[in-house]
Amino acid sequence: MKETPLSNCERRFLLRAIEEKKRLDGRQTYDYRNIKISFGTDYGCCIVELGKTRVLGQVSCELVSPKLNRATEGILFFNLELSQMAAPAFEPGRQSDLLVKLNRLLERCLRNSKCIDTESLCVVAGEKVWQIRVDLHLLNHDGNIIDAASIAAIVALCHFRRPDVSVQGDEVTLYTLEERDPVPLSIHHMPICVSFAFFQQGTYLLVDPNEREERVMDGLLVIAMNKHREICTIQSSCGIMLLKDQVLRCSKIAGVKVAEITELIQKALENDQKVRKEGGKFGFAESIANQRITAFRMEKAPIDTSDVEEKAEEIISEAEPPSEVVSKPVLWTPGTAQIGEGIENSWGDLEDSEKEDEDEGGSDEAIILDSIKMDTGEVSNIGSQDAPIVLSDSEEEEMIILEPDKNRKKIRTQTISATQVKAPSKKPVKKRKKKRAAN
């Protein structure tokens, strides 16, 4: 489905509002939308909501052999998917420019900033390391995908626990979750992306643009920063030229925003850990707001299945008895088996009509053909089907002599019947007969 285009009056309206320092959702210029973080029951699973933009993150791990040039380092892999659920314009299985750009930015933000200690992911140097895979799914697109995705990625990584391993000599033992408590990843810092949208060639600036604002913006600046105010990545896109002051001002704002978000993340993580420790209820079921009228829940419901057996018996007794089936397969030769009696092949219908064709033509040769059979015991399977072949040129004739194979013959007859050749002369038949006999 195509994206609905933004009309000119909508565009003008949005730009005018921005000029007047107003935003459609009532935010101020530097305000972020509400961030909500909820965790799933599995480790490393979270949903981050940034306003209406929603990203699902899931971290998984696998033991693999390391890259040749980095024998002692684990592997980090990021994959952001733009599901069609997020917006109708996202087609499944297509690598759009936007997707490539976002994935690259995420990699730069999280892998190149070395926020995860990849050396601690090494199990046996040069042989076994952990590969950490971060899958991010965009569920709803309402602008600023990169911020939501970077928050989801770092939250999922912080929440994730990998199974414990022990190495004794050459033996690597992997412990299940029940045997040993899983181990968290060692995370040095938490880089978070903050997006700035520019309008009117950089005159106006907005933090955290929503989808509508993204469509009318002139330029975008993304700054990835951690709470120590260290810039991890900076990217300016859409080809806008920015002044030095503007970039510095943006980095200052980013510092404040990142500190706020980091605090929020840590609070959410602590909360979840506390609930898990105390054995309370956790997971997405708990994060559904129960007071909403669109939400509904039902407690565990017992189902009366006492009459199930009677019902089943009733149905079976009413049903017709199943047809008898020979369950023992008959082995004729190794590699073959037969079940049941076997019916005549219905695939031969086509050939029947051909046979009729031939019968018309070949009927007057019946006597001669009989004599052929008598003459040549070896080529006994040459029936009336074979007769019309005679008309074909010598080359083909030879082919048939060399391979007295049934299938081939059928193909041959087919082609000939297609050319509507009828009533071949007797002479060539005799010729061939001799040839065959000689063979």
Add this chain to the structure above:
Amino acid sequence: MEGATQTETKIRAESGIESGPRGPGCSLRHFACEQNLLSRPDGSASFLQGDTSVLAGVYGPAEVKVSKEIFNKATLEVTLRPKIGLPGVAEKSRERLIRNTCEAVVLGALHPRTSITVVLQVVSDAGSLLACCLNAACMALVDAGVPMRALFCGVTCALDSDGNLLLDPTAKQEKEARAVLTFALDSVERKLLMSTTKGLYSDAELQQCLAAAQAASQHVFRFYRESLQRRYSKS
């Protein structure tokens, strides 16, 4: 007989934190559903069955690609996205089952030359995933206001090695089960729309599972009704 019930309770005790003690008969895990939680799709629903959770989004009836256009009815597409990695054969097979089920109830003839797209995202898999997908798809279709002949629901049954019947099994129960059967049933006649099975079972067991699924479907449909009543009530 007593031994059988003992093992049954033992298995259930083992089955983990979330299922807890189950009744002597069969029970469904707790259900939760939230509709209209995404802003972009025309209809959306998140359905939870115990710890299994699926999010569904529906677009439609909307513009259709010319290559996919059907002149006398709507083109129904279903995509199922796994949580980890790319969709594989298992997802494709489930997509097909869900699509066939939806096709049976959606009144596509009312919207010829349009497309109805159902996108399903697995949020967490803790058993009975296909049933949860079906339920989420139905609730999302209802939210989108797509005309349907009847509602549908999915119910998964598992038969353990002792021949006991379990409804709405958890991942662990599914793994230990001798056979896992999933049915889709319609709300009007409670008739079978789709069935898919794995494992060994007798014809009597199949009928038992089907009867149990029909009993369970009443609860699911009641849940649908109550959740919609709550949503559309004026108070």
